[in-house]
Amino acid sequence: MSWLFGWGKSSGSPPVEEPAAPADGAGGASGGAGGDKPGDKWSNFDPTGLERAAKAARELDKSRHAKEALGLARMQEQSVQLELQSKVKEYEVGLEQLKGEQIQLQGEERRKTLAEETKQNQARAQYQDKLARQRYDDQLRQQQFLNEENLRKQEDSVMKQEAMRKATIEHEMELRHKNDLLRVEAEAKARAQVERENADLIREQIRLKAAEHRQTVLESINISRTGAVFGEGFRAFVSDWDKLTATVAGLTLLAAGVYSSRNATAVAGRYIESRLGKPSLVRETSRLTVAEAIKHPIKVKLQSRPQDALEGVVLSAALEERVRDIAIATRNTRQNRGLYRNILMYGPPGTGKTLFAKKLALHSGMDYAIMTGGDVAPMGRDGVTAMHKVFDWASTSGRGLLLFVDEADAFLRKRATEKISEDLRATLNAFLYRTGEQSNKFMLVLASNQPEQFDWAINDRIDEIVNFALPGLEERERLVRLYFDKFVLGPATTGRQRLKLAQFDYGQKCSDIANQAEGMSGREISKLGVAWQVSRKSCLFKI
Known part of the structure; x- marks a missing residue:
């Protein structure tokens, strides 16, 4: 293969290079060795392969x-x-x-x-x-x-103390016994001495007592004769049937009159109490009572005028929309004489639950009654009767009654897990019995800081649940401005004794106070406003 060796396609045989002749003397030297020494590297080369x-x-x-x-x-x-x-x-x-x-x-x-x-x-x-x-x-x-x-x-x-006390008592008793013996002995001696000295006087006393006894016996004999006369008259009265019948009929009519008048008085008293009185569990009510009607008739007429449900109540935008819908629905229910829906309001104290309940009643044209759950437990056995009186009284309202129960978890606790007394359990059962069905006479509003403690049966009575949380920054600023105008600016600009206020940016100061009042409720902010009014340094408004 000629291309393996770099040859071209030229004609003729390629030149075959002969091995170079060895240097002078080299071949002789290698050949002269007689095969004793190996030759060079080409000595054993076979050229036949190349050929x-x-x-x-x-x-x-x-x-x-x-x-x-x-x-x-x-x-x-x-x-x-x-x-x-x-x-x-x-x-x-x-x-x-x-x-x-x-x-x-x-x-x-x-x-x-x-x-x-x-x-x-x-x-x-x-x-x-x-x-x-x-x-x-x-x-x-x-x-x-x-x-x-x-x-x-x-x-x-x-x-040890008991043994010492017992020993002391025994010693005292022993001393007392000895003293008594000495005293009795001394008294006996003295009495004997007195009797010996007053023997004439004693005989005279005995004679007088005998005379008095004789006179008493004679008088008793005369009285027995008089009794015999009365006995004869009684026998004559009993033997006369007409007189006896007339007397029995008269006594029967007299007893019936006394019994009827007593029962009628009790019924009339209960009726007056249910209509015009106020149950013992109710602490505050806008319902007309006899005492209030006599004392403040004009005030009662003014309070009966409907008001805005959120007047003076500062809430967040979402919560305000929610409670306004509830107020409108309650007012429509009142006008249409429908069944009222029960509400549960929960949240921290001082967030406006009680205030909104009052405003809701006045906005709907209803009466309101406020009771506290903490008043139920101390009543003991009378709690059941008092609870029935509250609902009987609420059912007699002609305008409808909003029954607001503050701190409701105090007596509406779980019956299965909580250790409550039998009296409180009976009161809770009475409450559940009277609220088992919706009513067109009263509306139930419960308020609690811990709604998870309610008995499971209470949740079945609730139709609306509203969370009154702590006010946010915007609500705190509105509250601060409201109470600043009410307790500081109002007294400073009206009245005889006006306050002198320093010149500064009131709006910015209210915003700063709202930022610092994070975590405070509406009640706490109102107390802060009262503190501004009370303190004389509040005229400078240094917070």
Whole structure:
């Protein structure tokens, strides 16, 4: 193959290079060694292979298929290179797979390590918890031992004190007995001495007593004679049937009159109490009573005028929209004589629950009554009767009554989990019985700071739940401005004794106070306004 040696297609045999002649004396030296020493590197070279290759190249050049053989050789070379590249790619893919497997093995090892660490941490935590429990149990046993020791010492001390007290009492009784004996002996001696000295007087007293006894016996004899006379008259009365019948009928009519008048008086009293009186559980009401009608008739007429439900009440925008819808619905229910919906208002104290309940009643044209849950428990057995009186009184209202129960969780607690008395349980059952169905006579509004303590049956009575949260920044600023105008600017600009206010930006000062009053309720902010009015330094409004 001539192309292997860089020959062209020139005619003729390629020149065959003869091996160079060795240097002078070299061949003789090598040959003269007689084969004892090895020759140079060309000494064992066989040129027949080159001759065969040269001959094959000449024959290939002379052949007409030289180009095809050359192309075929090139294609074979390319195929060999492609095979090598594919093997390289396969090797690289194998390397990538090995890397992936190595990463997977590392991840498995890491997961196993994390699982083992987690297991060890859990075992360590359990062991620490076990140690803590053991320490706590040891502390409890030690505390119990100390308590028992203290109790034993106290019992010993009490027994010693009791023994000392008993010995003291016995000694005192012994001394008292001796003194009594001495006193009795002295009195007997004195009495004997007095009797000996007053023997004449004693005889005179005995004579007088005998005379009085004789006079008493004579008088009793005379009285017995008079009794005999009365006995004869009674026999005559009993023997006369007409007189006896008339007397029995008169006495019967008299007893019937007394009994009827007493029952009629009781019924009239209960009616007056249910209509015009006020139950003992109700602390405040706008309903007309006899005393209020007599004392303040004009005031009662003015209070009956409907008012805006949110007048003077500062709430957030969302809550204001919610309670306004409730006020409108309640007023429509009152006008249409429908069934009222019961409401639960919960939230921190001082957020306007009681104020809104009053405004809701006045806006709807209803009467309101306020009672406190803390007043129910102290009533004991009378709680059931008082609760029925409240609802009987509420049912007699002609305009409808809004019954507001403040701190309702005080007696409406869970019956299953809470340890409540039997009297309070009976009162709660009476409340549930009277509120089992919706009424067109009264509307129930409950207020609580902890609604989660209600009994499960109370939730079935509630139709609307409203959360009165603490005021936000905008509401606090409105409240500060409201109470600043009411307690500071009002007295400063009206009345005889006006306050002198410093010149500064009141609006900015109210905004600053609202920022500082974060977490305060409306009641606390109102107390802050009262403090401004009371304090003389408030005229400068330094907060």
